Structures are given as structure tokens and as C-alpha cells.
Amino acid sequence: MELDLGAVRAFIAIADHQHFSEAADQLGLTQQAISKRIAKLEDGLGTTLFQRSRSGSDLTEDGATFLPHARALIALADQASESVRGCVRPLRVDVLETRLAATELIRSFHHANAGFEVDIITSSGLRSGRSALVNGAIDVAFARVVGALDPSIEYMPAYLEPLHVLIGRKHPLAGNRRIRLCELADSVARMPGNEPGSEWALFYEDLAADFRLTIDTSGPDFGLDHLLDDIGAAADSFVFTGERLRAPWHPEVVQIPVVEPIPCYPHAMLWQRRNRHPALPRLTDYVRAAYQPYDPETQWLPATELHSGRWSAAHGSTDR
Structure with missing residues (x-):
């Protein structure tokens, strides 16, 4: 047809x-x-x-x-x-979810570069982003890089996002100003959105293995609002979240930073080498200038990220 x-x-x-x-x-x-x-x-x-x-x-x-x-x-x-x-079409930017850090980064870029239009596209992360970049359906993707990429795809570190927890007021740690990772070992991290094999699920599997945490991925996943209802009613569970996540307010839930060490989720910026969109160089410069490198004294990353060496670069890197 x-x-x-x-x-x-x-x-x-x-x-x-x-x-x-x-x-x-x-x-x-x-x-x-x-x-x-x-x-x-x-x-x-x-x-x-x-x-x-x-x-x-x-x-x-x-x-x-x-x-x-x-x-x-x-x-x-x-x-x-x-x-x-x-004419110049909008820059098509793929993000996992509009509540997450990548959307905030693009929003701040757009405010600083109002002459460029941006279209935000949500997807299933790196699994769909790889092919979408290669075939030109999107210009930029923000995701954690796991596994091999097509040779035509370029990438660089974008943001190491410190993790916080969303925890119910009934939980014994709810009154803390900060929570050490080791203090979470007696509780359960509820994360039904961790799809098996996804780059974010693998991140939390590594975190759980390194610090003897328990992560419950059982579903169904009814979304963050419903999950917060469950967390607010519980005294023994929590959910990990990024520092920049725009979490909906809940009267029985508080957000607390995690420390000693600070676990950081690694967001990378990916694009097609042959892409000639005029906004792309401006965006790469913006992301590179804002990037803060990994601090081994205070932060934690999975061993696979550390072995790659990309996150220690002061201004980003595309080494593979």
C-alpha cells in the first residue's frame, strides 16, 4: 500500500x-x-x-x-x-521520560538559545534510541550507554545525576537530612518501572549488588503517583529517584539525598555523526560546558562506567 x-x-x-x-x-x-x-x-x-x-x-x-x-x-x-x-526544523530530542533530568537540561538549553526550536520525544531509552538516531528519526538522545553502538553514533558524558530517595513519613529514616547508602540495606527499594535488560535496570542491579540492597521490581507499574501512595503508607520501603526528577508532591512522602557515597546515574548525550542540524553544535557546547566530572572521593558509579574512563574527563569524551 x-x-x-x-x-x-x-x-x-x-x-x-x-x-x-x-x-x-x-x-x-x-x-x-x-x-x-x-x-x-x-x-x-x-x-x-x-x-x-x-x-x-x-x-x-x-x-x-x-x-x-x-x-x-x-x-x-x-x-x-x-x-x-x-527552513530549519526543530531539534528532535529523545528522552526516557519528561520528568527526568534530561528534559530539565534541554529546557535550560532552550531558555539560553531561544532561537532554536526543540521537539521532545519520549521513548523506551537506548533500545529505541540507537535505531532512531541511525535512521534520522531523532537528532539527539539522552541515555545511559550500555553495550555496542553503531559506528555512526557519537556520544559524550552529559550529566552525573545524584540519587535521592522518596520515602514515607512512617519510615524510621524519614527524619534524616541525608541517608547513607548502608542505612538502606534493611529496607526495600520499590521500582516496578525497572524493565529487565534496560540500561536503568542494569544500573540499579549493580548498585544493589555493591551495597547489598534489595530492589523489588514486581508490578504492575501504575505510574509514579500511585507508587508514592504505596510508599507513603509503608514503613519499610522507598523508591530511588534522581536529584532533578520533578516528583509530584505527596503529603506522606519526603525526598532525601543519598550519601557516603553519592550514587550517580550517568546520562550521556548521543547523536548521529552525519547530522548537520544547526542547533546540534550549540547543544554539544552547552552540555560540555555544564558537565561536572566524576569525583571518586564522594560519588559511586558502576564498575563498567569506571572501566570505560569516559566519566573522568573534565569536558566530556567520546572515547570507546
């Missing part, structure tokens, strides 16, 4: 927002119009792309398979248009 680019754009918008109504608002369409585009696309592909429910629209297995190809198709179409129009 010949794909309708309008329908493919609608599919991507719904995948990003998980709601037909929000995707319709983004594209300036009615909900009926966007529903017709998806119905036409699903009919042409001979499959169902979304599983609808009261809480939103989730990708089916076929929808998840189609998504990176759809992004690549639209990226190529946009590049073709830009080549003759001479």
Missing part, C-alpha cells in the same frame, strides 16, 4: 501522547478526523496499531514494531521538504 504521510503523522502523535484528543490538538485536527486517519492506516496495513481503553491508547505489538519505521519515514519526508524550502 502507499502510506499517507498525514496518517503516519497522526499515528506518531498518538503514540507520543497516548491519547487521540491530545494528538488531535497537536496536529490541529478534530478527534473524528484523526480517528479516520488511523482507521485508514490500520486498514491499509491490515493490523491494529492501538489498543484503546478508558485510560488512553497503548501501542499493540504491531504498533510498536511500526513506530520506529514511521518516525524514520516522517524524518525523511521532512528532510526532503527542508532541502527545497531552506
Whole structure:
């Protein structure tokens, strides 16, 4: 079949927002119009792309398979248009979740460089980011680098994020101004969002092994708001979070820094070597200037990160 680019754009918008109504608002369409585009696309592909429910629209297995190809198709179409129009499209930046540190970093960059437009795209981390960078669907990804990368992908350290804990007021450590890592050994870290094999789950597995912590990844994962309800009611559990996470306020939960040592989550910036977007050099300079190198006296990183040597560089590195 010949794909309708309008329908493919609608599919991507719904995948990003998980709601037909929000995707319709983004594209300036009615909900009926966007529903017709998806119905036409699903009919042409001979499959169902979304599983609808009261809480939103989730990708089916076929929808998840189609998504990176759809992004690549639209990226190529946009590049073709830009080549003759001479316009500069927004810089497409992939982040794991909009509450996390990478979004705050890009937000501060945008405030300092208002002349460049930015599109934030959420994904499943490095697993989708690798292919999206190679095929041009995104310009930049922020993720922890684990495993081999395509030779066309460049990367550098972006931010070592100190970990905090979100802990209920009933917990015996809730009154502390700081919590030492060893003090958490008698509690359980509730982290149902740690997908097996993901770069963030591997980070917490290394942390747990080094400091004899217990991490419970059992689900289902109903999201951070519901998890905080559970944490607020418990006296023996907590959840790790990044220093810059925009956690929703909860009356029974407090946020406390972790120290001795300070565990740090390593965010890297990745991009395609051949990418010529005019905002990319400005962003790399911005990230490099703000980067603070690893301090072995006070901070902890997994052994795999230390062996790579990349995190000790004062201004970032792309060594592999």
C-alpha cells in the first residue's frame, strides 16, 4: 500500500501522547478526523496499531514494531521538504521520560538559545534510541550507554545525576537530612518501572549488588503517583529517584539525598555523526560546558562506567 504521510503523522502523535484528543490538538485536527486517519492506516496495513481503553491508547505489538519505521519515514519526508524550502526544523530530542533530568537540561538549553526550536520525544531509552538516531528519526538522545553502538553514533558524558530517595513519613529514616547508602540495606527499594535488560535496570542491579540492597521490581507499574501512595503508607520501603526528577508532591512522602557515597546515574548525550542540524553544535557546547566530572572521593558509579574512563574527563569524551 502507499502510506499517507498525514496518517503516519497522526499515528506518531498518538503514540507520543497516548491519547487521540491530545494528538488531535497537536496536529490541529478534530478527534473524528484523526480517528479516520488511523482507521485508514490500520486498514491499509491490515493490523491494529492501538489498543484503546478508558485510560488512553497503548501501542499493540504491531504498533510498536511500526513506530520506529514511521518516525524514520516522517524524518525523511521532512528532510526532503527542508532541502527545497531552506527552513530549519526543530531539534528532535529523545528522552526516557519528561520528568527526568534530561528534559530539565534541554529546557535550560532552550531558555539560553531561544532561537532554536526543540521537539521532545519520549521513548523506551537506548533500545529505541540507537535505531532512531541511525535512521534520522531523532537528532539527539539522552541515555545511559550500555553495550555496542553503531559506528555512526557519537556520544559524550552529559550529566552525573545524584540519587535521592522518596520515602514515607512512617519510615524510621524519614527524619534524616541525608541517608547513607548502608542505612538502606534493611529496607526495600520499590521500582516496578525497572524493565529487565534496560540500561536503568542494569544500573540499579549493580548498585544493589555493591551495597547489598534489595530492589523489588514486581508490578504492575501504575505510574509514579500511585507508587508514592504505596510508599507513603509503608514503613519499610522507598523508591530511588534522581536529584532533578520533578516528583509530584505527596503529603506522606519526603525526598532525601543519598550519601557516603553519592550514587550517580550517568546520562550521556548521543547523536548521529552525519547530522548537520544547526542547533546540534550549540547543544554539544552547552552540555560540555555544564558537565561536572566524576569525583571518586564522594560519588559511586558502576564498575563498567569506571572501566570505560569516559566519566573522568573534565569536558566530556567520546572515547570507546
